[in-house]
Amino acid sequence: MSLDAIIERHRGREGPLLPILHDVQATVGCIDTAAEAAIAAALNLSRAEVHGVVSFYHDFTATADPRPCLELCRAEACQARGVEAMVAAAEAAAGDRVRLKPVYCLGLCSVGPNARIGDTLHARLDEASLVALIGQA
Amino acid sequence: MTIVRISDDVLALACGADAVAAAFAEVGCTVERVSSWGMHWLEPLVEIDGIGWGPVKPGDVAAILCGTSDKAIGSIADHPFIARQKRLTFARAGRTRPLNLDDYAATGGWAGLNRARALTPVTIIAEVTQSGLRGRGGAGFPAGVKWRTVAAAPGARKYIVCNADEGDSGTFADRILMEGDPFALIEGMAIAAHAVGAQAGTIYVRSEYPHAIAKLNAAIDLAAAIIAPFRLEVRVGAGAYVCGEETALLNSLEGKRGEVRTKPPLPAIEGLFGCPTAVNNVLTIAAVSHIMRPGGGDLYASLGTGRSRGTMPIQLAGNIRHGGLFEAPFGLTLYELIHDIGGGTATGRPVKAVQVGGPLGAYIHPRDFALPFDYEAYAAADALIGHGGITVFDDSVDMGAMARFAMQFCAIESCGKCTPCRIGSTRGVELIDRIRSTPRQADITLLEDLCETLKDASLCALGGFTPYPVLSALKHWPGDFGR
Numbered sequence: 001m002s003l004d005a006i007i008e009r010h011r012g013r014e015g016p017l018l019p020i021l022h023d024v025q026a027t028v029g030c031i032d033t034a035a036e037a038a039i040a041a042a043l044n045l046s047r048a049e050v051h052g053v054v055s056f057y058h059d060f061t062a063t064a065d066p067r068p069c070l071e072l073c074r075a076e077a078c079q080a081r082g083v084e085a086m087v088a089a090a091e092a093a094a095g096d097r098v099r100l101k102p103v104y105c106l107g108l109c110s111v112g113p114n115a116r117i118g119d120t121l122h123a124r125l126d127e128a129s130l131v132a133l134i135g136q137a
Numbered sequence: 138m139t140i141v142r143i144s145d146d147v148l149a150l151a152c153g154a155d156a157v158a159a160a161f162a163e164v165g166c167t168v169e170r171v172s173s174w175g176m177h178w179l180e181p182l183v184e185i186d187g188i189g190w191g192p193v194k195p196g197d198v199a200a201i202l203c204g205t206s207d208k209a210i211g212s213i214a215d216h217p218f219i220a221r222q223k224r225l226t227f228a229r230a231g232r233t234r235p236l237n238l239d240d241y242a243a244t245g246g247w248a249g250l251n252r253a254r255a256l257t258p259v260t261i262i263a264e265v266t267q268s269g270l271r272g273r274g275g276a277g278f279p280a281g282v283k284w285r286t287v288a289a290a291p292g293a294r295k296y297i298v299c300n301a302d303e304g305d306s307g308t309f310a311d312r313i314l315m316e317g318d319p320f321a322l323i324e325g326m327a328i329a330a331h332a333v334g335a336q337a338g339t340i341y342v343r344s345e346y347p348h349a350i351a352k353l354n355a356a357i358d359l360a361a362a363i364i365a366p367f368r369l370e371v372r373v374g375a376g377a378y379v380c381g382e383e384t385a386l387l388n389s390l391e392g393k394r395g396e397v398r399t400k401p402p403l404p405a406i407e408g409l410f411g412c413p414t415a416v417n418n419v420l421t422i423a424a425v426s427h428i429m430r431p432g433g434g435d436l437y438a439s440l441g442t443g444r445s446r447g448t449m450p451i452q453l454a455g456n457i458r459h460g461g462l463f464e465a466p467f468g469l470t471l472y473e474l475i476h477d478i479g480g481g482t483a484t485g486r487p488v489k490a491v492q493v494g495g496p497l498g499a500y501i502h503p504r505d506f507a508l509p510f511d512y513e514a515y516a517a518a519d520a521l522i523g524h525g526g527i528t529v530f531d532d533s534v535d536m537g538a539m540a541r542f543a544m545q546f547c548a549i550e551s552c553g554k555c556t557p558c559r560i561g562s563t564r565g566v567e568l569i570d571r572i573r574s575t576p577r578q579a580d581i582t583l584l585e586d587l588c589e590t591l592k593d594a595s596l597c598a599l600g601g602f603t604p605y606p607v608l609s610a611l612k613h614w615p616g617d618f619g620r
């Protein structure tokens with residue numbers, strides 16, 4: 001979907017900015033300065049306002065990263081189940097090919113360590129299964 | 138034909154439930170996808186005629202069907218983990234298909250809404266107040282009192298907002314409810330809207346929960362005619378913990394940075410787009426759907442202890458053998474929850490610490506495990522119940538590292554509005570690093586001072602409560618700070 005179509009789809013809603021940013025991030029992989037300017041013009045906001053929102057939220061990025069991304073939960077319950085000891089091996093397996101992103105809780109805190117790739121979640125990981133997962137990402 | 142019931146909750150999926158379901162389908166069974174019972178160590182859990190097996194792998198299918206599998210756990214409903222609970226908000230867990238309207242209606246669904254529609258808003262609010270229901274998002278504020286304020290606030294346009302941001306690590310009850318029993322949340326939202334005079338409602342769900350978002354959207358479509366003219370929509374967060382704070386959440390819904398607003402004005406008076414708004418947690422709103430059923434309020438008020446009435450969906454997480462969802466009246470001790478119900482640690486090692494109430498909750502030492510689950514008892518012990526998450530750690534944990542993590546989390550997630558939280562959290566991480574490399578009393582005093590400043594001068598509980606995990610770790614495990 002084009003940027004114009006995304007804006008058109010949401011502009012009639014109350015508080016359209018976040019839904020627009022989500023769709024742009026999902027389709028383009030980032031929200032760059034050109035997109036910020038176009039969204040700002042369409043919603044009658046300043047570009048600074050849109051940029052302020054984009055830069056506030058962890059889900060939005062200014063540049064695209066084409067690599068596959070594995071989100072690894074690093075929050076307390078997964079720490080209690082041993083995730084920190086697996087991080088070095090995960091980083092080595094990811095290298096520059098896979099983006100390893102720390103996240104703080106995926107809501108599976110009784111069966112960690114947990115990871116997410118796209119909308120698929122993986123539980124009860126140990127070092128070997130995590131490394132294998134990164135290899136397939 | 139054999140009917141096999143397997144959960145489609147994302148936790149079951151993450152543990153391999155789809156492959157198990159496919160294996161049963163392949164040998165000719167009819168597979169029904171139901172919500173999760175919440176016995177997470179047994180997922181994927183398979184149920185045939187009330188009997189359970191778990192955790193099941195595709196290779197177990199043949200043995201289960203011919204009755205020789207060693208993964209049998211007997212009758213699920215009679216399993217001690219289930220039988221010991223008092224499930225009201227999670228009464229349907231494991232028992233119904235999440236998006237099946239017939240299952241919902243057959244298990245008392247819409248009875249609360251139908252009854253509420255025949256009552257005046259004043260009566261509904263009085264019943265919710267009398268039930269003793271308090272906000273389950275963390276602060277424990279009486280739901281009826283908040284609703285009365287919104288109902289009485291001047292303004293033709295009002296909103297009801299459900300806080301489904303569930304950012305606290307160690308918690309997942311909102312997620313299980315949204316995925317497993319979405320109509321209960323929708324029913325509660327419709328009742329709340331009627332009570333406060335709202336025409337539209339929003340459920341703000343964190344982006345980490347794609348399955349909950351999909352289930353809710355599907356459920357809202359299915360139930361649209363039942364709740365009309367009330368309109369309900371799902372909005373998705375964008376990965377900011379602080380957006381669980383209700384005023385930051387409202388800013389986020391308005392398309393702004395998720396910065397915390399100063400109070401007053403209360404959201405109940407000036408909330409979403411300046412209109413009176415009731416913001417409530419998923420569990421608070423879902424509880425209303427059963428509280429408004431005939432006799433529901435009295436039943437709720439009859440359970441619990443002191444001023445903590447009704448049941449609390451407790452989440453057993455981290456290094457615990459029997460982790461999952463345990464709904465029970467208030468009053469259970471940590472010892473009962475962790476040892477009698479949870480079976481101790483998953484690793485079999487001694488428990489060293491538990492964190493109750495998410496990343497802003499205190500670490501509690503096993504010597505204090507007689508503490509009863511009760512808002513006031515926790516507050517008196519410098520701790521908090523929060524959203525009801527209990528994260529267990531064994532003796533391999535380094536509490537100095539956990540204190541550092543608490544400060545670091547505050548630094549990562551700070552909205553930046555106030556200086557103690559924005560700058561102090563980073564200084565806190567540096568201080569803890571220094572203490573952990575060369576312990577000096579002067580630095581420890583400085584850390585305690587910094588925590589006092591955070592407590593006293595922060596606008597919201599992110600900065601204000603981060604001292605709980607830090608100071609409790611420092612107090613109970615001085616050895617982990619080189620002392």
Ligand SMILES: Cc1cc2nc3c(=O)[nH]c(=O)nc-3n(C[C@H](O)[C@H](O)[C@H](O)COP(=O)(O)O)c2cc1C
Nearest residue numbers: 272273274300302303304381382383417418421598
């Ligand atoms: C940093 C921070 C994060 C919070 N996160 C949540 C959350 O994820 N879910 C929630 O319901 N309440 C959260 N709260 C509490 C809300 O501000 C608010 O008290 C609650 O949504 C009110 O609903 P209740 O009365 O039904 O609990 C958070 C508060 C703070 C300060």
Ligand code: SF4
Nearest residue numbers: 552554555558597600
């Ligand atoms: S305490 Fe932190 S998160 Fe809360 S308002 Fe202040 S800066 Fe924002």
Ligand code: FES
Nearest residue numbers: 073078106108109
């Ligand atoms: S702490 Fe890792 S999933 Fe909740």
